[in-house]
Amino acid sequence: RPRVLSGIQPTADSFHLGNYLGAVRNWVSLQETHDAFYCVVDLHAITAGHDPKMLRARTRNGVAQLLGLGLDPERCTLFVQSHVPEHAQLAWIMNCLTGMGEASRMTQFKDKSSKQGAERATVGLFTYPILQAADILLYQADAVPVGEDQRQHLELTRDLAQRFNSTFGKTFTLPAPYIPKAAAKITDLQEPTAKMSKSASTPNGLIELMEDPKRIAKKIRSAVTDTGRDIVFDQENKPGVANLLTILAAFTDRSVEEIVPGYEGKGYGDLKKDVADAVIAFAEPMQQRVKLFQDDPAQLDKLLSTGAEKARSVASVTLARAYDRVGFLPPA
């Protein structure tokens, strides 16, 4: 079986619609066909300031949400990144193979650091993509299911793998991005040219999977639509409508082309109602499943300890090989 690895940050109380449609939905289906490794990346979550108590709660909550979304620990290896120390260890080696200029070109770093003020951004935020490369390469992943915003980080990962291999001998598999054709970039409901993100400019632009269904419906009703009144899929001129159509198509397992003709003679209000219904039909039962997992932290911890053990058994082999290739003297 080919192998996949992906990760998600526990930096909010709830994952959002973009996380699910861009990435986690594929994680769920790939467990059936691939040797799948998924982690909650708590090391990445401390790169921009955090509260320790909240981080711990969000890490557990993140795991509960992934289970509620359909990850099955019998079918995949689900773990917390900090439980596998090899991630930080391989990241150090990768740091030493990455050029300053190369890291400086990462657009996500540029965006985030300019928001925080360049002087205040941490070195951890700067090396964030290099730790991500280590996450992926440790597992010799063939593919990495993510949203469009991660493409550049995956290119860096491939470059680093190639560089290591050509310098020290073939050690790492070159991973391919696995990015959905539709829904790779869900946009903000209030600002439909920007990607939906937890750092949205207004909370109304963001749909959290764990939020009250009534609020979800309200946010969708007040989504920014575009001028005109025809329902057509035109990302350039009608990004708001295009985003709603994308969401509806994803949740009803249809293509946008299949959906659009049904809206001839109908208005934006009809579309929004259908989107809200579809999202809530998904979110409500999901929230109930998540609550069951949240109510049993002992079960979560147990499952995470099994996950960490499985992950370490793979990661430690790769790290040992990398240490050897780099020339570290093995301890006697």
Ligand code: TYM
């Ligand atoms: P994170 O936690 O920001 O997001 C998790 C996943 O959700 C996707 N995503 C989106 N997809 C579509 N539309 C959106 N609006 C949207 N917003 C987020 C992201 O592309 C991602 O797949 N750097 C990663 C975490 C990471 C990782 C890894 C991923 C750490 N190590 C190793 C893959 C492999 C991140 O910040 O994800």
